[in-house]
Amino acid sequence: MTYPIQPPARGNVFLRISAHLAERTDIASALEAVADEIAEVIPFTHADLCLKDRPGWLSSYEVGIQTRWSRTSTRVEASPIRDLITGKCDYMLCENAMHDPRQTFQDACSEPIMNHQLRSRVHVLMKVMGQHIGTLNISHSTPELYDQETVQRAQHVADVLSPYFHALHTAEQAQRATQVRQEAQAREEGLRRGALELTQTLEQERQRIGMDLHDQTLADLTRMLREITGDAAPQSEHLSHRIKEIISDLRRIIDTAVPTLLELFGFVHAVQVHLERAVESQQIEVLVVDTTNGAPDRLAPTVRTALFRIAQEAINNAARHAGASRIEVRIESLANSGLVLTVRDDGCGLPAEQQRTSGLAHMRTRARLISADLDLLNDGGCTLRVMLGERL
Structure with missing residues (x-):
């Protein structure tokens, strides 16, 4: 005009x-x-x-x-x-x-x-x-x-x-x-609450690891000691099998506590190994796909570790509770230099009562602390999606 x-x-x-x-x-x-x-x-x-x-x-x-x-x-x-x-x-x-x-x-x-x-x-x-x-x-x-x-x-x-x-x-x-x-005060309060929740989560994780060691590994070693020192010495094949089981349990606990594979070989390899170990001898097809050319490994270390922990928990839920025949993990690009992690299974889904005890709260806490969005969809199985924006 x-x-x-x-x-x-x-x-x-x-x-x-x-x-x-x-x-x-x-x-x-x-x-x-x-x-x-x-x-x-x-x-x-x-x-x-x-x-x-x-x-x-x-x-x-x-x-x-x-x-x-x-x-x-x-x-x-x-x-x-x-x-x-x-x-x-x-x-x-x-x-x-x-x-x-x-x-x-x-x-x-x-x-x-x-x-x-x-x-x-x-x-x-x-x-x-x-x-x-x-x-x-x-x-x-x-x-x-x-x-x-x-x-x-x-x-x-x-x-x-x-x-x-x-x-x-x-x-x-x-x-x-x-x-x-x-907005800054709201972010600070959110981080404070998130840090408190994470502290509580870490304490629960330490307690869980201690219980695993006490209830499983220590109990297995005690029974083995009794067998070895008893009147009837166990057969070498039986003893070898029991030792392998204990080693496998210890490896699972250690892998959960310290993500060394993540640090040594990268995100995709660590997820692949954890997925294969989680399904163990179950007849479950597994697939890990990364279409981002290694984008997770270009994230800040704390963000990458948090994303890996979320993937671990989601994989464990799928392997233990879903009754699935297939578990798939995908890492894909998101608009504006972000990425999305998807863990999908074709199982029975995650009931509402199980969502409260399956580690979902812990996953949401980790997602909040890295400013990610976390969605859970029960539709012909369970799909968990974590979206990170503008990080690369």
């Missing part, structure tokens, strides 16, 4: 601007509300306010045409108004910005100038209590439309707008800061 050339501005234009601004609580609607009044003073195709944001960055608010300037912040050194912002001049007046080296220099964020043919441009400073808060920028597709009188008119408009928009911008920044602080 092009705001047309109007008759000379009437004396009450600035009063109307003030009245409109007094009713607005956000920058975008406030600028839209005074667009017609600005057009009475200076005709334009595009107008925007460029306000100083965090150090070295500018935020834009547009009217007339919506461009990339208002969709994302702009670095000062890449802005077409950098000379004004950095104090090299008091204003900028362009007869044809499309051919003005001040506006279209190398690496400049000047695509909107070219895309919308913003030829005539005038830029003036916005000031509050002697401090520069940004600029008012007015553009038209007609070349050589603006002159020194336009600069003076633009400065009058900027002087009226500055205190209002400074107040609105300050309020928006305060609101954003509050939101960021609240």
Whole structure:
């Protein structure tokens, strides 16, 4: 939309601007509300306010045409108004910005100038209590439309707008800061709770390992000792079989406690070995597929270990409780440099009461601590999916 050339501005234009601004609580609607009044003073195709944001960055608010300037912040050194912002001049007046080296220099964020043919441009400073808060920028597709009188008119408009928009911008920044602080506090609280849950989980894991050693391995060794020291010495074949069983049990406990295979040979190999050991002599088909070219091994060590622990628990559930004929583990890419781990079986699914005792809570805790999403689907078997976003 092009705001047309109007008759000379009437004396009450600035009063109307003030009245409109007094009713607005956000920058975008406030600028839209005074667009017609600005057009009475200076005709334009595009107008925007460029306000100083965090150090070295500018935020834009547009009217007339919506461009990339208002969709994302702009670095000062890449802005077409950098000379004004950095104090090299008091204003900028362009007869044809499309051919003005001040506006279209190398690496400049000047695509909107070219895309919308913003030829005539005038830029003036916005000031509050002697401090520069940004600029008012007015553009038209007609070349050589603006002159020194336009600069003076633009400065009058900027002087009226500055205190209002400074107040609105300050309020928006305060609101954003509050939101960021609240989000940080929520993340911190989530991590605190997650750490507490993980501590409890680790304690339970230590207790479980101790019980496994006491109830299984130690008991087996005690029975073997009694057999060896008894009147009837056991046959070597029987003794060899019992020793192999104990070694197998110890290997299972050690593999659960220390993921050495993960560290030595990588994620996929460790999952494959654990899956094969979990099914042991059961007639269960197993498959591990990685379509990411080893993406899990490019994760941070703590994230990779947590993902492996989740895979271990899911595999154990499938092997022990599902009655499945097939267990499949897949590692696939996820949009925006993420990945998804899927453990799927064709068994009986996981009943609700078993979900509470199958380690699912532990898996959810580990997933939360690495900011992953965990889904469980019971449909023709059980499918557990862990999704990690933007980690690689």
